[in-house]
Amino acid sequence: MESLLSTNFPDLELYGRGKVRDIYRVGDALLIVATDRISAYDHVLATGIPGKGKILTQLSLFWYKFLEDLVPNHLITGDINEYPAVLQPYREQLYLRSMLVRPAEMFPIECVVRGYLSGSGWREYQQTGSICGVTLLKGLRESDRLPEPLFTPATKAPDGEHDVNISVHDAGQLMGPTNVELLSDLSLMIYDRASRHIARQGLILADTKFEFGMTPQGVVLADEVLTPDSSRYWSQTDYRPGGPQNSFDKQYVRDYLTETKWDRQPPAPALPVNVVAMTQEKYMEAYRRVTGRATLEG
Numbered sequence: 492m493e494s495l496l497s498t499n500f501p502d503l504e505l506y507g508r509g510k511v512r513d514i515y516r517v518g519d520a521l522l523i524v525a526t527d528r529i530s531a532y533d534h535v536l537a538t539g540i541p542g543k544g545k546i547l548t549q550l551s552l553f554w555y556k557f558l559e560d561l562v563p564n565h566l567i568t569g570d571i572n573e574y575p576a577v578l579q580p581y582r583e584q585l586y587l588r589s590m591l592v593r594p595a596e597m598f599p600i601e602c603v604v605r606g607y608l609s610g611s612g613w614r615e616y617q618q619t620g621s622i623c624g625v626t627l628l629k630g631l632r633e634s635d636r637l638p639e640p641l642f643t644p645a646t647k648a649p650d651g652e653h654d655v656n657i658s659v660h661d662a663g664q665l666m667g668p669t670n671v672e673l674l675s676d677l678s679l680m681i682y683d684r685a686s687r688h689i690a691r692q693g694l695i696l697a698d699t700k701f702e703f704g705m706t707p708q709g710v711v712l713a714d715e716v717l718t719p720d721s722s723r724y725w726s727q728t729d730y731r732p733g734g735p736q737n738s739f740d741k742q743y744v745r746d747y748l749t750e751t752k753w754d755r756q757p758p759a760p761a762l763p764v765n766v767v768a769m770t771q772e773k774y775m776e777a778y779r780r781v782t783g784r785a786t787l788e789g
Contacts, residue, residue: 595704
C-alpha cells in the first residue's frame with residue numbers, strides 16, 4: 492500500500508492545507524481529506540504512513556456517532572456514495588479518508604483535557620508545580636493519574652510552531668468567559684464518556700484535545716476527534732506510572748528521530764520501512780480496540 496501524501500483536485504477550490512488534512516470547498520460544504528502525512532516536532536516528514544488518513548477519518552466518524560447525543564458535530568456525511576457528483580471522479584482517493592462537513596467559525600483555542608500527567612503538562616508541572624495555572628499536589632510522578640481530569644486550553648499555533656498552554660482566565664480574554672465555560676463543560680463530558688468506553692477495551696485515555704466551532708445552529712464538535720494524532724492512548728496492562736508510557740501513536744517515529752540526533756530543522760530524515768510498519772500497526776491497533784472492528788470497512 493502506498494502513502495497518499497497530497498491531493499490535487501483541479502475541479503475543486505482548495506480551502507486550506509494542514510499538517511495532515513487537505514480541505515476543499517464544495518458548494519456550501521467543506522471536504523476534509525486526511526492524507527497519510529505524518530508530522531513530528533512540528534515538521535511534516537517526507538515519508539508517510541500508508542492508510543493513516545483512513546484510520547484517522549474512520550475513528551473520527553466512529554466518535555462522532557458515539558457522541559452525537561452529547562454534543563452536535565459538523566459532519567454531513569462520510570459516505571462517498573452520498574457525495575455530490577463533482578466528487579465522484581475522485582472516489583478512489585476519497586474512499587474512507589474523507590468527510591463532508593458544515594463550515595463553522597472555529598473557536599481560537601485547543602480544548603485539551605488531561606486525566607494523567609504527561610507530555611507538556613508533565614514538563615510544566617516539573618517547572619511550576621501547576622498546569623495552565625492550576626496548582627497540583629506536590630510529589631506527582633510522570634504519568635500519574637490526576638485527582639480529576641483538567642481542562643487546560645492552548646492557543647492554536649501556526650504550522651511549524653508549538654501550541655502554547657494558557658490559563659482558563661487567558662482563554663476567557665480571547666473568547667469570553669461564557670464560551671470558555673461551555674467548551675470546558677463539553678470537553679470534560681466528552682472525555683468522561685470516551686474514557687469509560689475505552690476502559691472496557693483495556694485502554695487509558697491519558698489526554699486529548701478537541702476543537703469546537705460555532706454555526707447558526709450553535710456550538711459543534713469539529714475536525715478530528717479522539718484519534719491517535721490528537722490523543723494519548725495507553726494500554727491498561729502496560730501502565731506503569733513513574734515514567735513515559737507506550738502510546739498508540741507516532742512514538743516509534745519520535746524514537747527513531749531521536750536516535751538519528753536530528754536537529755529538528757528541515758529537511759527531516761526519511762523513515763525506514765520497519766518504523767513505518769510499526770507505526771502503521773500502532774494506529775491500526777488503536778482503531779481496532781476503540782471501535783471493536785477488525786477492518787476499516789467494519
